[in-house]
Amino acid sequence: MFLLQIDWDPIKFIDLGLFKLHFYSLMWIVAFILGFYITKRIYKNEGLSDESLDSLFIYSVLGIMLGARLGHVIFYQPELISEDFFSIFLPFKFKGGFEFTGFQGLASHGAAIAMIISMYIYNKKVLHKTVLWILDRVVIPVALGAVFVRIGNFINSEIIGKYTGSDFGVVFKQLGETAPRHPAQLYEAFSYVFVFLILFYFYWKTNKSEQQGFLFGLFLVLLWSVRFFVEFVKEAQNIERADWVLNTGQWLSIPFIIIGLYFMFIYKPKTKLS
Template identity: 35%
Template sequence: MLAYITWDASPEIFTIGPITLRWYGMMFAAGFLLGFIMVRRMFLRDGAPEAWLDYCFYFLIAGTVLGARLGHILFYQWDYYSQHPGDILKVWEGGLASHGGVIGVVTALWLFSRFVSKKSFFWISDKVAAPIALVGAMIRFGNLMNSEIVGTASDAPWAFLFVKAVPRELAEVARHPVQIYESISYLFTFALLLGLYWKTDARKYPGFLTGLWFALIFGFRFVWEYFKSDQGGFGQALTTGQWLSVPCVLFGIALVLWSRSRPPKETTVVAA
């Protein structure tokens, strides 16, 4: 008899009248709240105006949600949404893609740098690299609670039988809990980047932490794609997620090498 873990968790934490609190939404919000606290400490260290933090927070939320939604539509389910444009705004029904979210975040940080801080893009991107990795880890936990993005079939003793998985054929056999694999790897990335920021001079090399984020997050993503059930999209030899991850990894490696070839710079904001 095969051993596995039966996963029948509810995606809902509680319901009060018309209000339902779901694990996914709580993890998403908690990740941004913790990120806000961490980035605030970085801003204070550099003497940056706290008003900048509020703007950065709003930019990031908008960029993440809009980018992730558009990414899912364009990269994974364009055939459906091109025929049902009215469903594009139904974010509550699910459908967010991390690669699209990254594009949205990069756009948001560029706008923040261009119109608010008037400083280098890397001044802010290096600060939010670790917190964004934490947000990714928490979102994957939310995916676990939703029994979504399940893995391929597995006979490992830690495999999960996702009772609530959709479509129903995904609930017929035990599968890799790939959400946990990804979440742990993102937590590792978070801890590494945060430690490098505070315990070393890595923050003095603009782009280094940003590049490391790209290389690690999407390197892990590329590997874990081998353990995921089909997510749709345009993948053939590689999955859609892997095709989208390859340029991100290469960009990250190039950015790390470029940043270390440049002289270190102080990050402190000098008042005009």
């Protein structure tokens, strides 16, 4: 039986002269643009103004990007705080010589935490509904955005899987390898398509959007369950924790899954929306 093996050696960027347009950055841009139009459709359905949507976009971009970066540094690369502090917030590397790197090293756990915080601030400053009302709706475009972020990781040959030990898998030529690995990034991207479709269905075809916290909880359970199980075929991002029974990503996913189950099946809002 023939097992599929792919040699993966794409270009990572387009050289535009003044700067290099990295495909990873382009995937983030696509994620935010698609997210904007999906949210616009949802806001129109809810009778909300374009002004409140514009504000949501700004809060989301700043919150998610900053949270994703800080999450990576705190959970996976804390040495940057003392060794190359300004590279945490800027798309440049300063240690060992100045170099434009683009925004890389982004953690989804940090993005999730920052999304909740930024939506709390957005609600308090702009929308004046409830944080859960907003979260129940923004998780739909966020789930789709996660698809493109993982495709970007695949293009960059990062967050790679373990060796398959067979003829099946992807050979990451950019890493100088000859043996196939699990395309863990694509496993996640493919799974997140279904997370998006499930959330999209529950919002448009059921009345679950009226149950505060349900869609947000469903998002947490589905997305972090995918992350938890795919981690079994991923290489540990922090080599010092490679021999843990569960890796860092899995330990960080468990609380999100538990919180999601709480909002789906236990949480009762104290007040109803008018």
